[in-house]
Amino acid sequence: MVMTVAIDGPAAAGKSTIAKEVAKRLGYVYIDTGAMYRCVTLLALKKGIDPKDEKAVETLIPEIQIDMKPNHVIFLNGEDVSEAIRTREVADNVSYVASYKKIRLFLVEIQRKLAQNVSIVMDGRDIGTYVLPNANVKIFQIATVETRAQRRYKENLEKGISCSLEDIKEELEKRDYIDSHRSFAPLSKAEDAIEIDTSFMTINEVVSEVIRIVHNKMENING
Numbered sequence: 001m002v003m004t005v006a007i008d009g010p011a012a013a014g015k016s017t018i019a020k021e022v023a024k025r026l027g028y029v030y031i032d033t034g035a036m037y038r039c040v041t042l043l044a045l046k047k048g049i050d051p052k053d054e055k056a057v058e059t060l061i062p063e064i065q066i067d068m069k070p071n072h073v074i075f076l077n078g079e080d081v082s083e084a085i086r087t088r089e090v091a092d093n094v095s096y097v098a099s100y101k102k103i104r105l106f107l108v109e110i111q112r113k114l115a116q117n118v119s120i121v122m123d124g125r126d127i128g129t130y131v132l133p134n135a136n137v138k139i140f141q142i143a144t145v146e147t148r149a150q151r152r153y154k155e156n157l158e159k160g161i162s163c164s165l166e167d168i169k170e171e172l173e174k175r176d177y178i179d180s181h182r183s184f185a186p187l188s189k190a191e192d193a194i195e196i197d198t199s200f201m202t203i204n205e206v207v208s209e210v211i212r213i214v215h216n217k218m219e220n221i222n223g
């Protein structure tokens, strides 16, 4: 049976950590849609295009070739950008780029194709509401902004990216605000999504809970 699992939620709620592990344990393909918006933002910055200039960013569409490799390596126009898309500069600008309708339509088409005929776990902001409204399982993963900032801070330090906790908190709040207030496919919880507050849960607990929900759903489908 082909299963689709959508995981949405605010910035740094741990969606990709959970989605990757759930996909690994279930043998599904993991698709990181945030990485795609980050790729477009990186390309704009590299070309000296102002990410706040919608028309200029849109001109990049014919030049965008994104390849997501199975081991979570991301190629943009033939170059491994897995680390380059995680910088502070990209994080600071990605929500502007992600608010442009033409950019979203272009990436959503790729996302829907990737989800065809194969079991997937896809994480993002609009997966359950817009990209895959018929997903078998919809999770809305949240955590307090303090917890999310702490997690991203730790993650950055481990990667050798220097940063301050206060700055990260500010960045997450700014992105969440723009992501939830844009007019096209904003960050929001689908009516039929199950909310999981991960503030006081371990990674393993969240993964087990999502897998339990997926198995329940499969049993329901199979009758």
Ligand code: CDP
Binding pocket: 010, 011, 012, 013, 016, 033, 034, 035, 037, 038, 094, 095, 096, 098, 099, 123, 124, 125, 126, 127, 175, 176, 179
């Ligand atoms: O990992 P983190 O939560 O920091 O962010 P991400 O998932 O890499 O997403 C980066 C940004 O891309 C978000 O803040 C949104 O602006 C945008 N995004 C979106 O608009 N729609 C998606 N489906 C995924 C990401």
